[in-house]
Amino acid sequence: MNVIVCVKQIPDPALPGALDSSSNTLKRDGKLILDESDSYGVEMALQLVTAAGGGEVSLVSMAPNGEVSGLRTALAMGAAKAILVSDPALKGSDALTTAKVLAAAVQRLGGADLIIGATESSDGYTGTVPEQIAEILGLPSVTFAKKVTIDGSTMHIERQTEQGYDEVTSPLPALISVTAGVVEPRYPSFKGIMAAKSKPLETVTAADLGITPVGWDGAGQTIVNVSQAEARKAGEVIEDDGETFTKVVSYLENLKLI
Amino acid sequence: MLGELSEEHEAFRAVVRDFAASEIEPHAAAWDRDHHFPVDTVLAMGDLGLFGLIFPEEYGGAGADFTSLCVAIEEIGRVDQSMGITLSAGVGLGANPIHHFGSDEQKQRWLPEMITGRALGAFGLTEPDGGSDAGATKTKARLDETTGKWVIDGNKSFITNSGTAITSVITVTARTDSGISCFLVPSGTPGLTVEPAYHKLGWHASDTHGLSLNDCRIDTDQLLGTPGDGFRNFLQILDDGRIAISALALGCARACLDAAVDYANERTAFGSTISRYQGVSFQLADLAVAVENARNLTYKAAWLKDNGRPFKQAAAMAKLYSTETAVDATRIATQIFGGAGFIEETPIVRFYRDAKVLEIGEGTSEIQRMVIARCLGLAL
Ligand SMILES: Cc1cc2nc3c(=O)[nH]c(=O)nc-3n(C[C@H](O)[C@H](O)[C@H](O)COP(=O)(O)OP(=O)(O)OC[C@H]3O[C@@H](n4cnc5c(N)ncnc54)[C@H](O)[C@@H]3O)c2cc1C
Numbered sequence: 001m002n003v004i005v006c007v008k009q010i011p012d013p014a015l016p017g018a019l020d021s022s023s024n025t026l027k028r029d030g031k032l033i034l035d036e037s038d039s040y041g042v043e044m045a046l047q048l049v050t051a052a053g054g055g056e057v058s059l060v061s062m063a064p065n066g067e068v069s070g071l072r073t074a075l076a077m078g079a080a081k082a083i084l085v086s087d088p089a090l091k092g093s094d095a096l097t098t099a100k101v102l103a104a105a106v107q108r109l110g111g112a113d114l115i116i117g118a119t120e121s122s123d124g125y126t127g128t129v130p131e132q133i134a135e136i137l138g139l140p141s142v143t144f145a146k147k148v149t150i151d152g153s154t155m156h157i158e159r160q161t162e163q164g165y166d167e168v169t170s171p172l173p174a175l176i177s178v179t180a181g182v183v184e185p186r187y188p189s190f191k192g193i194m195a196a197k198s199k200p201l202e203t204v205t206a207a208d209l210g211i212t213p214v215g216w217d218g219a220g221q222t223i224v225n226v227s228q229a230e231a232r233k234a235g236e237v238i239e240d241d242g243e244t245f246t247k248v249v250s251y252l253e254n255l256k257l258i
Numbered sequence: 259m260l261g262e263l264s265e266e267h268e269a270f271r272a273v274v275r276d277f278a279a280s281e282i283e284p285h286a287a288a289w290d291r292d293h294h295f296p297v298d299t300v301l302a303m304g305d306l307g308l309f310g311l312i313f314p315e316e317y318g319g320a321g322a323d324f325t326s327l328c329v330a331i332e333e334i335g336r337v338d339q340s341m342g343i344t345l346s347a348g349v350g351l352g353a354n355p356i357h358h359f360g361s362d363e364q365k366q367r368w369l370p371e372m373i374t375g376r377a378l379g380a381f382g383l384t385e386p387d388g389g390s391d392a393g394a395t396k397t398k399a400r401l402d403e404t405t406g407k408w409v410i411d412g413n414k415s416f417i418t419n420s421g422t423a424i425t426s427v428i429t430v431t432a433r434t435d436s437g438i439s440c441f442l443v444p445s446g447t448p449g450l451t452v453e454p455a456y457h458k459l460g461w462h463a464s465d466t467h468g469l470s471l472n473d474c475r476i477d478t479d480q481l482l483g484t485p486g487d488g489f490r491n492f493l494q495i496l497d498d499g500r501i502a503i504s505a506l507a508l509g510c511a512r513a514c515l516d517a518a519v520d521y522a523n524e525r526t527a528f529g530s531t532i533s534r535y536q537g538v539s540f541q542l543a544d545l546a547v548a549v550e551n552a553r554n555l556t557y558k559a560a561w562l563k564d565n566g567r568p569f570k571q572a573a574a575m576a577k578l579y580s581t582e583t584a585v586d587a588t589r590i591a592t593q594i595f596g597g598a599g600f601i602e603e604t605p606i607v608r609f610y611r612d613a614k615v616l617e618i619g620e621g622t623s624e625i626q627r628m629v630i631a632r633c634l635g636l637a638l
Contacts (some may be wrong), residue, residue, distance in 0.1 A: 069269070072269065076269065187273050187276065187306050188269075189306065189307040190270050190322045191307065191320045191321075193269050194320075194322070
C-alpha cells in the first residue's frame with residue numbers, strides 16, 4: 001500500500017512570528033520546520049504501510065526558498081521520498097492554488113492508495129486544502145479521521161464529531177484529513193536522520209507541474225487588513241465566603257444553563 | 259569542524275531537545291526530590307537510540323560518531339543532569355569497555371541489551387582507598403585452579419548505575435598476578451553486594467552505590483581484555499568519558515545561562531529590570547564567553563576523536579574547562595536569581611547541587627591538570 005502525505009513546513013511556532021507588512025502575510029523566509037499537525041499524518045501513514053505489510057510513504061510539500069528541513073524530518077521518521085514545490089512565483093498563493101499545486105505533485109508521484117493531510121495547518125488554519133485536493137483529483141474525502149483501518153481496497157474510518165465519532169467506509173483510493181493527537185508521532189532516530197540525507201527529494205516549480213497562474217496572480221483573495229484579535233476578557237473570580245454556591249448557581253442560571 | 263556541527267547533528271539535537279522537553283523536564287524536579295531513578299524514562303531514552311549511538315550496527319547500534327553522543331548528553335543534561343550522567347555512564351563506562359576490549363562472545367552477550375537501553379552496565383574503578391590514584395587498587399582477583407573460576411575480593415566506591423533494576427553487569431578492576439585486570443561481574447553474582455544508595459549532594463536521580471566483593475566467583479571467560487592491561491585500558495576509557503562529561507557540563511552551563519538571562523530580563527529592582535545593571539549583565543556576558551569556549555573545547559575534542567587524531571589532552575582540557583564553567587554558571591545564576599535561587603522551586607537550585615561532582619568524577623580537576631601538564635612534556 002502506498003500513501004502520500006501532504007506536509008507543510010512552517011516557521012517554528014516557538015519563535016515569535018512576524019507579518020510582512022507589504023503583503024499582510026506571515027514571513028516565511030527563515031528556517032522552516034515540519035508542522036506538528038502533519039507529524040500525525042506521517043505517523044499514521046507509516047503505521048498503515050507497516051500494517052499492510054508493504055509499500056511506502058511519500059511526501060509532497062510546497063514551501064518557499066527550497067526549504068527542506070521539515071521534509072527531512074518526515075523522511076527521517078521513515079517516509080521514502082518527497083517532492084518539494086518551491087518557486088518564487090508561488091508567493092501569495094491562496095488555498096485553492098496550493099491545492100492545485102499539491103494535487104499536481106501527487107500526480108507526479110503517480111498517485112497513491114491513500115492521501116493524507118492534516119485537518120488544518122498550524123500557521124494558516126484555512127482547513128480547506130485537503131478537501132480541495134480530493135476534489136481536483138476526483139477522490140472521495142473524509143475529514144477529521146481519528147482511526148483508520150484498511151481492508152483490501154476498502155477503508156474504515158472513525159470520524160471525529162462533536163458528540164463522538166461516525167463510522168465511515170470509503171473505497172480506495174481516497175483522501176483523509178487527520179486530527180492532531182490521534183497517533184503518537186515517533187521521534188526520528190539518528191540512523192533515520194542520516195538515512196534521510198540520501199532519500200530522493202525532487203524540487204520542482206509550479207511551471208514544471210503545469211500550474212498557472214499561481215501566487216498573487218492566481219489568488220481569488222486579497223488580504224485587505226490584518227488586525228490584532230481582541231484580548232480575551234479576564235474571567236470572574238468568586239471569593240469563597242461560605243455562600244459561594246449560590247453565586248455559582250445564579251451565574252449558571254443567568255446563562256440559562258440550569 | 260570549525261564552529262558548526264553538521265545539519266544532521268543539529269537535526270538530531272532538535273529531536274533530543276523535543277524528547278527532553280516532553281519526557282524529562284516536567285518530571286526532573288520530582289525525581290530529584292524523591293531520589294527516584296526513573297527506569298521507564300531510561301527505557302524511553304533507549305527506544306530513542308541514545309544508548310546505542312556510537313556502537314556498530316551489528317550489535318544494534320547506530321554506528322554514529324562520538325559528536326552525536328555529545329549532542330545527546332548535552333541536550334539531556336540541559337534539562338536533567340541525573341539523566342545526562344545516566345546516559346553518559348551507561349555508554350561510556352558501561353558499554354564502552356566491553357565494546358573496546360571484549361571478546362566476540364562477551365560483546366554478543368552484553369552489548370545488544372545495553373545498546374537498546376534495556377540494560378545498564380557500570381564500571382567499578384574507584385575504591386575506598388583509591389580514586390585519583392586508581393592504580394592503587396586493593397581489590398584482588400585470583401584464579402582458583404580447582405574450580406577454574408576467578409575469585410574476587412575487595413570494595414568499590416561511588417559506582418554509577420551499579421544498582422538499578424536493569425543493571426546487567428559491572429566491570430571491576432582488580433589486581434592479579436600479571437597486574438591490574440578488568441573483570442565482568444554479572445549483577446546478582448553471589449558474593450557481590452550492592453550497598454544501599456548514597457545520600458548525595460546532587461545527581462539525586464542517578465544511581466550510585468558502593469560495592470563489596472567477597473569471595474565473588476566468576477567464570478574465566480568473564481576476564482575482560484588482556485590480563486595486566488587493566489590500567490592502560492581504563493585510562494583509555496576515561497579519555498572518551500571525559501569528553502562526554504564535558505558535554506554534560508556544557509548542558510548544565512547553558513541551562514544556567516539561559517535561565518539567568520530570562521530572569522534578568524524579567525526581574526525588576528530599583529525601577530528597572532536587573533538586566534540594566536552591569537553588575538548583572540557583565541557577569542552574564544562573561545558567562546556566555548565561557549559557555550562558548552566550553553562548547554568549542556567539547557566538540558573539538560569529539561572531532562579529534564571522531565577523526566582518529568590524538569585527543570587525550572583535548573579531552574582533559576575540555577573536561578577541566580567545561581566542568582569549572584558549569585560550577586561558575588550555577589553560582590552566577592543562583593546569585594542572579596537572588597533568594598529565589600536558594601529555593602527548590604527554581605531549577606537552578608538543582609543545577610547548583612548537581613554541578614559540583616562534574617569537577618570530581620572521571621578524574622578531578624587536579625587530575626585533568628596533571629594530564630595536561632604531562633602532555634606538555636612536564637616532568638611530574
Ligand atoms: C556521584 C559520583 C559518581 C561516581 N561514579 C563513579 C563510577 O561510576 N565509577 C568509578 O570508578 N568511580 C566513580 N566515582 C568516583 C570518582 O571518579 C572519584 O571520586 C574521583 O576520581 C576522585 O577520587 P577520590 O574520591 O578517591 O578522591 P581522592 O583521589 O582521594 O582525591 C582527594 C583530593 O585530592 C586531590 N588529589 C589527589 N591526588 C592529587 C595529586 N596528585 N595532585 C593534586 N591533587 C590531588 C584530588 O583532586 C581531590 O581534590 C564517582 C564519584 C561520584 C561522587
